[in-house]
Amino acid sequence: MKRFITACLIIVLSVLGCMKQQQHSASKTIGVSLLTRQHVFYKDLEEGLSTAAAKEGYELILTSGDFDLGKQSSQIEDFITRKVDAIIISPVDSRGIGPAILKANDANIPVFTADIAAQEGNVICHIASDNVAGGRLAGEYLAKILSGKGNVAVIDQPTLTSVLDRVQGFKDAIAKYPGITIVADVNGEGRRDKAIEVASDILQAHHDLNGIFGINDDSALGALDAVQQFNRKNVNIIGYDATPPAVDAIVKSTALKADVIQYPKKIGETTIGEIRQYFSGASVPKVVPVEVGIVDKEALQKASTP
Amino acid sequence: MPSEASSGVLAKPIGKITGEFGIGIALLIEIALFSQLSPYFLTADNILNVSLQTSITAIIAVGMTFVILTAGIDLSVGALVAFSGVIATSVLKYPFPPVLAFGAALVSGLMIGALSGLFAGIFITKFRITPFIVTLALMTILRGAAYMYTDGRPIWGLPEEFSILGSRRVLDVPVPSIIMIVVYLLAYLVLHQTRFGRYVYAVGGNPEAARLSGIDTSRVILSVYVICGSLAALSGILLASRMNSGQPNAGLMYELDVIAAVVVGGTSLFGGRGSIVGTFIGAMLIGVLRNGLNLMNVGSYVQMVVLGVVILLAVLFDQLRKRVGA
Numbered sequence: 336m337k338r339f340i341t342a343c344l345i346i347v348l349s350v351l352g353c354m355k356q357q358q359h360s361a362s363k364t365i366g367v368s369l370l371t372r373q374h375v376f377y378k379d380l381e382e383g384l385s386t387a388a389a390k391e392g393y394e395l396i397l398t399s400g401d402f403d404l405g406k407q408s409s410q411i412e413d414f415i416t417r418k419v420d421a422i423i424i425s426p427v428d429s430r431g432i433g434p435a436i437l438k439a440n441d442a443n444i445p446v447f448t449a450d451i452a453a454q455e456g457n458v459i460c461h462i463a464s465d466n467v468a469g470g471r472l473a474g475e476y477l478a479k480i481l482s483g484k485g486n487v488a489v490i491d492q493p494t495l496t497s498v499l500d501r502v503q504g505f506k507d508a509i510a511k512y513p514g515i516t517i518v519a520d521v522n523g524e525g526r527r528d529k530a531i532e533v534a535s536d537i538l539q540a541h542h543d544l545n546g547i548f549g550i551n552d553d554s555a556l557g558a559l560d561a562v563q564q565f566n567r568k569n570v571n572i573i574g575y576d577a578t579p580p581a582v583d584a585i586v587k588s589t590a591l592k593a594d595v596i597q598y599p600k601k602i603g604e605t606t607i608g609e610i611r612q613y614f615s616g617a618s619v620p621k622v623v624p625v626e627v628g629i630v631d632k633e634a635l636q637k638a639s640t641p
Numbered sequence: 642m643p644s645e646a647s648s649g650v651l652a653k654p655i656g657k658i659t660g661e662f663g664i665g666i667a668l669l670i671e672i673a674l675f676s677q678l679s680p681y682f683l684t685a686d687n688i689l690n691v692s693l694q695t696s697i698t699a700i701i702a703v704g705m706t707f708v709i710l711t712a713g714i715d716l717s718v719g720a721l722v723a724f725s726g727v728i729a730t731s732v733l734k735y736p737f738p739p740v741l742a743f744g745a746a747l748v749s750g751l752m753i754g755a756l757s758g759l760f761a762g763i764f765i766t767k768f769r770i771t772p773f774i775v776t777l778a779l780m781t782i783l784r785g786a787a788y789m790y791t792d793g794r795p796i797w798g799l800p801e802e803f804s805i806l807g808s809r810r811v812l813d814v815p816v817p818s819i820i821m822i823v824v825y826l827l828a829y830l831v832l833h834q835t836r837f838g839r840y841v842y843a844v845g846g847n848p849e850a851a852r853l854s855g856i857d858t859s860r861v862i863l864s865v866y867v868i869c870g871s872l873a874a875l876s877g878i879l880l881a882s883r884m885n886s887g888q889p890n891a892g893l894m895y896e897l898d899v900i901a902a903v904v905v906g907g908t909s910l911f912g913g914r915g916s917i918v919g920t921f922i923g924a925m926l927i928g929v930l931r932n933g934l935n936l937m938n939v940g941s942y943v944q945m946v947v948l949g950v951v952i953l954l955a956v957l958f959d960q961l962r963k964r965v966g967a
Contacts, residue, residue, distance in 0.1 A: 373792060493941075522941035527795070527884045528891045532694050536935035539687045540679065553795075553888070560884055564693075564808050564815075565686070580797040580886065 363421065363614060364394045365607075366414030368407050370425040370451065372399040376599045377425070380450065383603020384423070391611055400427040411435040415442045421610050423447045429454045445613060449606045450599070458621075459613055462606045465624030466497050469595040470504025470548075472629040473573040476593050477509075477546045480571050484514030485545030488537045490523040490530050490554040498525070498550045501575060501595075505548050518544065523554045530557025531564075538565050547572045552581040555591055562590045577630055585632050593631040601625050661919045663958060664907055668926045675933035682936055689815060695928030696817040697722075697883075698895055699921065700876045702902040703828045704869030706920045709903050710832075711845040711865050712912025713765065713772040718873040718899055720783035721757055722892030725750040725874035727787050730796040730887030733803055743802065747878060754874020755867050757783065762863035780896070787889040796887035807882030817879045824872065828917045841865060846913025901948070902927050905955035927951070 367384060371377050381397065388395045396419065400407025404427045414422050415438055422439055426432035426448065433455025439446050440457045448461045477487060489505065492498045502520070509515050519537045523530035530549065534557055538544060547562075547570060549555025555574030562570045570590050574581045577596040584591040602625045613619045630638070676683040701718050708715045729750030733742050757779060764775040809816050832838040843851040844861045852858050881887050906923025908915025930951060934944045 519938055521935065524893070526890050526893065527886065527888050528697075528880055529893075531883060532931075533935060535690050535694060536932055539681050539684070539690055539932075540936040540938070542681070553890075556886075557884070560808075564883070565690075580795060583798070 362392050362394060364396065364417070364419045365421045365423060365610065366396045366411070366417070366419040367398065367423045368410045368414075368425070369397070369399045370427055371401055372397075373401075376597070377450075380425070380599035380603045383600035383605075384449075384607055385603075387604040387607035391607060393607065393610075400425075402427055404428045404431045407432065408435040411439060415439055415444060418442075419444060420614070421445045421447065423449055423606055423610075424453065425450045426453050432456075445610075447606055447610060449602055460609045460619045460621060460623060462602055462609060462623045462625060463497075464597040464602065464627050466500035466627075467504035467507075468624065469575060469597070469627040470501035470506075471508040472504075472627065473501075473548050473575065473593075473595050474505040474508025476629050476631070477548060477571060477573050478512045478515060480592060481515060481545050483512045486516050486518045486541055486543050487546035487548065488519040488521070488534075488541065488544060489517065490534060490547060490549045490558050491520050492525040492550055492554070493522060495525070501550050502548075515546075523549070523557060525551050525553055527553040527557040527560070530554045531560045532557075534558040534561035535565065538562065538567055538570075544570055546570065549574045552576045552578040552594070555594070556580060556584065559584060559589055559591050582630075582635060585630070586635055588632065593629050596628050596630050598625060598627065661907060661916055661922065664905065664919060664922045664926065664955070668922050668929065671926060671929055671933070675929065675936070679933065679936040682933060685813075687932070687936070689810075689813065689818065691925075691928050691932045692818040692821070693815040694932065695924055696815070696821040697876045697880050698898045698902060699821050699924035699928070700817075700824050700879070701869075701873045701895065701899045702906075702920050702924045703824050703917065704865075704872035705899045705903045706828070706906075706908055706915060706917055707832075707841060707865040708772070708869045709845075709900075709908050709910060710841050710912055710915055711862055712848075712910070713862065713865065714776065714900070714910070715758075715761065715772065715866065715869045715873075716776040716896045717757060717761065717779035717783055718869065719892040719895035719897075720780045720787065721754055721870060721873040722877035722880060722895055723787040723889055724757075724783045724790075725753045725877035726881035726891055727791050727796055727887035727889055728753050729878045730799055730803075730881050731790070733799050734796065739800060739802060742800070746803075750878045751871055751874050754870040754872070754877070756870070757874075758867035758870025759863065761870070762866035765866070766859040766862050784889075791887065791889045793889060795889070797885070799885055803882055804885050805882070807879050807884075817883070820875070820879065824875075825917060825921055832917050837861070837864070842913055844912075898927065901952050905952060907955075907958075923955070 369377050369381060385395060398410045407427045411422060422444055429452060432453050436446050436453055436456025445459045448458050450463050452461045489502055491502055509517060518541050521533040521537060523533050530553060538561055547558045549558050549572060552574045555572050558572050572591045574591055574594040577594040581594050585594060605623055605625050609619050609623055681687055705715060729746040732749045733746040735742060737745060761775050761779055764770050765772050807817055811819060840856050840861045843856055844858045848858055880891055902924035903920050905926055906919035908919060
């Protein structure tokens with residue numbers, strides 16, 4: 336009898352052991368190489384990745400390229416050597432990361448990019464903010480402030496694809512309001528010093544200007560500098576990214592009225608979601624846009640006083 | 642007139658006509674053209690706008706004129722605008738009493754410029770490395786330093802008073818425009834009324850002859866880079882004040898705008914020939930061009946092409962003038 340019980344126990348334990356081992360092999364390891372771990376945006380993105388991965392039972396190896404392509408490339412090589420189940424990259428350099436992705440492709444490890452796309456190599460899915468939707472939100476908000484009529488301008492940076500998307504969305508939204516005319520679309524190079532210059536010129540050429548869309552916060556803040564320096568009262572500015580200085584300007588009731596805000600945490604969560612889809616064998620779209628929002632003074636004050 | 646030191650007697654009047662005078666006429670034609678094309682161009686508000694916008698590069702162009710007169714070049718000025726701006730604004734954030742903070746910010750910003758110029762000057766005179774290479778290296782060092790120092794983010798939340806320097810107006814004239822005029826007047830006096838000014842022309846015109854006649858050429862060269870660095874820093878502080886923040890990406894490619902202004906103004910890249918008045922007109926010509934094209938809603942790509950053509954024409958002019966003079 337004793338022997339029988341012992342035998343049973345051994346069988347049960349070994350079955351349990353096998354099951355446990357099986358469970359262990361089912362758990363996936365994902366290598367992550369972010370652009371940086373310093374900026375708030377990437378900290379939030381990282382948090383999104385971590386919480387979603389914990390929920391799925393995935394193990395994350397979190398690293399950061401710290402704006403150094405060489406460092407990021409070797410991190411990815413390490414992931415390949417460790418035979419991780421998937422790799423998430425926010426490339427330091429869209430073009431330069433190509434060779435590292437190709438190496439992962441050769442090792443049959445699926446690659447996902449978050450926030451910043453890669454230009455070379457086979458990427459299963461790219462997850463980033465929906466810039467077209469962001470531009471549309473900015474356009475709709477501006478149209479609302481202007482009650483559907485007025486003259487507006489865009490402080491542009493037409494050399495970036497993400498910006499082209501934002502401006503496209505903005506123009507789509509404005510097109511729905513026949514009373515609003517886009518009178519100027521100028522290149523502020525995404526820099527505050529250049530934005531002041533072109534915004535000053537626009538203010539000279541269009542004394543009846545009512546609105547400005549800045550494609551990022553440096554553009555919007557440069558427009559704000561110009562509006563303040565020329566003491567123009569009836570110009571409303573919409574920015575993009577909700578960086579601390581822009582949020583400060585919105586709260587202080589300046590001409591900067593609202594900012595499009597990205598949700599990096601959601602980008603992180605969505606990335607893990609798409610990886611789960613891929614692991615389960617379901618088809619995954621090449622690009623997944625993540626929703627964005629818009630914040631004005633009211634929304635910001637509500638957020639700061641919970 | 643030392644500005645024509647190397648030319649013959651006959652060339653003087655011709656040089657004058659096609660030089661400063663020629664570029665002055667070009668500016669007038671440009672102004673006449675734009676005032677016809679845009680109703681907003683020739684308004685008091687816009688003229689002050691152009692003077693404000695141009696002041697930043699025009700002030701640096703004074704320093705660059707000194708450097709180019711000695712047959713040198715300084716590519717680091719744009720990066721210096723950024724670095725001095727972030728240094729000055731970060732000093733401003735220290736919890737000093739307001740007046741002290743203001744003074745410390747100004748002094749530290751200007752010191753950065755002077756030191757950077759001194760550094761370039763030492764490499765050029767002591768180690769005999771060409772100015773192009775020294776200042777090219779300095780350009781990337783300073784730009785990188787500005788990004789490192791700020792972690793790539795702007796320095797903001799500065800005391801309101803700081804914006805006085807860049808945004809206040811005195812009798813409707815913006816403060817940077819007034820500073821620009823003062824800098825030009827001083828530079829004119831130094832260049833045309835002092836021994837140092839004559840040395841600058843002499844060193845650029847014929848360094849060997851200058852040395853043989855007892856001029857300490859190294860000291861003159863060192864000085865022009867210190868002047869250029871200091872003026873770039875002054876512009877950097879003014880720009881930071883206009884933006885009410887220290888931006889590590891400020892002043893990108895300013896070196897090209899500044900060199901263009903100096904060359905369009907008739908100063909020869911081979912040194913020894915040129916004038917501060919020419920540089921002023923050159924800076925205005927480029928500033929007015931950009932403003933006029935913006936007022937007319939001309940796209941940025943077209944503007945780049947037009948600016949390039951204007952620079953080429955100006956240098957062509959300079960060449961023809963030299964041929965007439967020879």
